[in-house]
Amino acid sequence: MNPDTLKYTEDHEWIVEQRGLYVVGITEYAVDELGEITFVELPEVGRRLERGEDAAVLESVKAASDVLCPVTGVVAEVNDILEMEPDLINRDTYGKGWILKLKDVNVEEYEELMDSRSYRGYLKTVE
Amino acid sequence: MQQTPLFEQYAKHNARVVDFHGWALPLQFAGIIEEHKQVRTEAGIFDCSHMGEFLFTGADAMAALDRLVIGSMTSLAVGKCRYTALLHEDGGILDDGVALRLSEEELLLVTNAGALDSVAALFQQKVPGAKNLSADLAKIDIQGPLAPRILSEFGFECVRSMTFWSGAQLYRKGLDLIITRAGYTGEWGYEIFVPNEGAADLWQELAAHPPVKPCGLGARDTLRMEMGYPLSGQDLTADRTALEAGLDRFIAWDTDFPGKARMEAQRDSGDYQVLTLLKSADKRAPRHGFELVYNGETAGVVTSGTFGPSVNCGIGLGYVPRALAQPGVMLEAGPRKLPVQIETPPFYKESTGRNRIEAHHLQP
Numbered sequence: 245m246n247p248d249t250l251k252y253t254e255d256h257e258w259i260v261e262q263r264g265l266y267v268v269g270i271t272e273y274a275v276d277e278l279g280e281i282t283f284v285e286l287p288e289v290g291r292r293l294e295r296g297e298d299a300a301v302l303e304s305v306k307a308a309s310d311v312l313c314p315v316t317g318v319v320a321e322v323n324d325i326l327e328m329e330p331d332l333i334n335r336d337t338y339g340k341g342w343i344l345k346l347k348d349v350n351v352e353e354y355e356e357l358m359d360s361r362s363y364r365g366y367l368k369t370v371e
Numbered sequence: 372m373q374q375t376p377l378f379e380q381y382a383k384h385n386a387r388v389v390d391f392h393g394w395a396l397p398l399q400f401a402g403i404i405e406e407h408k409q410v411r412t413e414a415g416i417f418d419c420s421h422m423g424e425f426l427f428t429g430a431d432a433m434a435a436l437d438r439l440v441i442g443s444m445t446s447l448a449v450g451k452c453r454y455t456a457l458l459h460e461d462g463g464i465l466d467d468g469v470a471l472r473l474s475e476e477e478l479l480l481v482t483n484a485g486a487l488d489s490v491a492a493l494f495q496q497k498v499p500g501a502k503n504l505s506a507d508l509a510k511i512d513i514q515g516p517l518a519p520r521i522l523s524e525f526g527f528e529c530v531r532s533m534t535f536w537s538g539a540q541l542y543r544k545g546l547d548l549i550i551t552r553a554g555y556t557g558e559w560g561y562e563i564f565v566p567n568e569g570a571a572d573l574w575q576e577l578a579a580h581p582p583v584k585p586c587g588l589g590a591r592d593t594l595r596m597e598m599g600y601p602l603s604g605q606d607l608t609a610d611r612t613a614l615e616a617g618l619d620r621f622i623a624w625d626t627d628f629p630g631k632a633r634m635e636a637q638r639d640s641g642d643y644q645v646l647t648l649l650k651s652a653d654k655r656a657p658r659h660g661f662e663l664v665y666n667g668e669t670a671g672v673v674t675s676g677t678f679g680p681s682v683n684c685g686i687g688l689g690y691v692p693r694a695l696a697q698p699g700v701m702l703e704a705g706p707r708k709l710p711v712q713i714e715t716p717p718f719y720k721e722s723t724g725r726n727r728i729e730a731h732h733l734q735p
């Protein structure tokens with residue numbers, strides 16, 4: 245996934261529309277903050293999630309952190325491989341380290357999210 | 372932030388630097404898990420120059436020190452190390468430390484960065500003849516099964532005869548060094564106290580040796596937790612006594628020290644919380660501050676927690692009522708009710724630290 249074409253949240257999740265589904269992951273910045281990820285707890289497929297609701301839990305050596313759902317939608321798919329290889333997120337967070345895919349999303353909420361340029365600007369304010 | 376004499380070395384190894392009690396120290400170099408495994412299997416070096424060192428000279432100074440710590444320092448044999456702690460008047464923990472009896476006349480006490488100012492003020496006030504060497508001495512810990520061989524190759528002859536928890540003074544490359552066979556990882560290892568001016572050279576010498584990798588605070592923390600060692604300022608705090616922290620075996624009840632009355636009362640009643648080890652069934656870890664629940668009721672709190680790379684599961688330390696502190700007791704930790712089981716120390720049982728070092732361990 246090209247980070248320039250993704251949408252971003254202030255909590256450092258990324259999301260992008262791909263063939264009708266919305267793929268969600270966490271940003272390089274979030275990965276860097278967490279360090280080596282050791283455990284991933286994924287949501288149930290079919291579950292409806294509100295924007296800002298806990299979608300997944302990531303545990304690293306240092307801390308546990310919630311992945312917040314960037315937009316309201318229904319879980320269509322989860323990246324099961326992460327349960328065996330959680331460090332895929334460390335190695336390829338914009339690719340094989342995706343976390344879940346949503347369907348039936350609130351498109352208005354999606355459109356309101358930051359683009360990559362705004363997110364880079366936002367990062368400067370949090371660093 | 373304060374910098375140690377080794378600060379400039381960090382960047383050469385891509386360190387991620389963090390603020391640790393006002394010191395700019397490396398959290399990690401190659402990565403916490405990799406560094407952790409490096410120490411369990413080969414050898415790693417840690418910059419511990421932020422720690423405190425105090426020198427006590429003469430019988431009066433040692434007797435005065437004895438009145439401040441929970442153990443007996445005057446009875447410590449020359450060349451041996453002893454773990455001890457300093458308490459507040461109410462029995463709460465100020466700091467812990469390791470003493471080395473350098474000679475009949477001299478004793479070195481190594482303490483932590485967090486409470487250094489308070490500890491220094493206490494000694495200045497109560498111990499005539501105490502000298503604070505913290506600003507002059509750097510400290511490099513080399514830890515791991517290959518540490519004895521590596522130091523032997525580097526001309527530290529004394530490691531051949533050094534037993535677990537002993538120490539020596541030596542002269543090397545124009546510098547007076549102090550070395551102890553101790554550490555905070557559970558593995559064979561040494562702590563080397565070196566004057567500031569010689570620290571960078573010694574670090575570079577060791578770091579250039581292929582099996583040695585620089586390691587940061589992150590791996591130091593996971594390594595100590597796998598051994599069940601408490602951390603001053605995190606597991607050992609002013610609101611817990613040495614008895615609660617499980618330091619019973621380091622308490623000399625026949626000596627006087629601050630907080631003794633409170634701990635005697637606790638000991639006699641038997642009614643207090645005690646620091647225990649908590650093990651998760653999977654890779655999820657209990658975390659600092661997690662509430663511990665037993666049978667639906669609040670029972671205690673987690674003070675340290677992490678994923679343990681060598682035990683491959685979540686581990687932690689926490690306080691629970693003494694009556695509950697039995698191996699096998701199950702509790703729930705934190706908002707997600709993570710099941711954790713009370714364990715006997717250490718979590719990691721294959722460490723080399725206490726094993727005898729034989730001649731063949733020193734051969735390449």
